[in-house]
Amino acid sequence: MFHKEGYKIMGIAVILLIVVNLLAQTFIYTYWIKIAILIGTVLLFFLIIQFFRNPKRNTEINTSHILAPVDGKVVVIEEVFEKEYFNDKRLMVSVFMSPINVHVTRHPIGGVVKYSKYHPGKYLVAWHPKASEENERTTVVVENEVVGEILYRQIAGALAKRIVNYAKVGEEVVQGSDSGFIKFGSRVDVFLPLGTEIDVKLNQKVKGGISLIAKVS
CATH class of the missing domain: 2.70.70.10 (Glucose Permease (Domain IIA))
Known part of the structure; x- marks a missing residue:
């Protein structure tokens, strides 16, 4: 579950990272460099989405x-x-x-x-x-x-x-x-x-x- 404040940033990140990989596939001819870019962008996206985690918390209400x-x-x-x-x-x-x-x-x-x-x-x-x-x-x-x-x-x-x-x-x-x-x-x-x-x-x-x-x- 993700916080609503992260949806826009995560959406933009997906688009940019897809573009980066498409450009890499088009203009880079060395296979291992393409794989390195793919792995790097996946890790970067994982890092971004983990910032916006919103786990459910079962708070025990106590006024004191x-x-x-x-x-x-x-x-x-x-x-x-x-x-x-x-x-x-x-x-x-x-x-x-x-x-x-x-x-x-x-x-x-x-x-x-x-x-x-x-x-x-x-x-x-x-x-x-x-x-x-x-x-x-x-x-x-x-x-x-x-x-x-x-x-x-x-x-x-x-x-x-x-x-x-x-x-x-x-x-x-x-x-x-x-x-x-x-x-x-x-x-x-x-x-x-x-x-x-x-x-x-x-x-x-x-x-x-x-x-x-x-x-x-």
């Missing part, structure tokens, strides 16, 4: 749990000052997505969307200290009656040039449901209230909509 918004590896757990929305200190958990991870962003909690904003910006590598504030990014805040307001931020990296965000202020969202997509990956930061019980460790691998990253007692 904060789930991982994306697949990847936990690279940061620290107290930071969040200045865009809360303007106070928060616990930040960052999940980095490699090119081979699923790139769908999912709502870490269910509730009402209180804030949703896109910011154009740079394309620093995702682990750069200033990426959270200077890169292309979107910020979304969802609130429910148990955990309060949870902010998560999609951050583009050196490869990602487009972030898709479906969250609209005022709408009610379901925990684990599709919130957006980062084409070709990057990272997502989750900002939690101080004192929140963290359930992940650095370098731990997590799955979006499945893995518990924190909970409220």
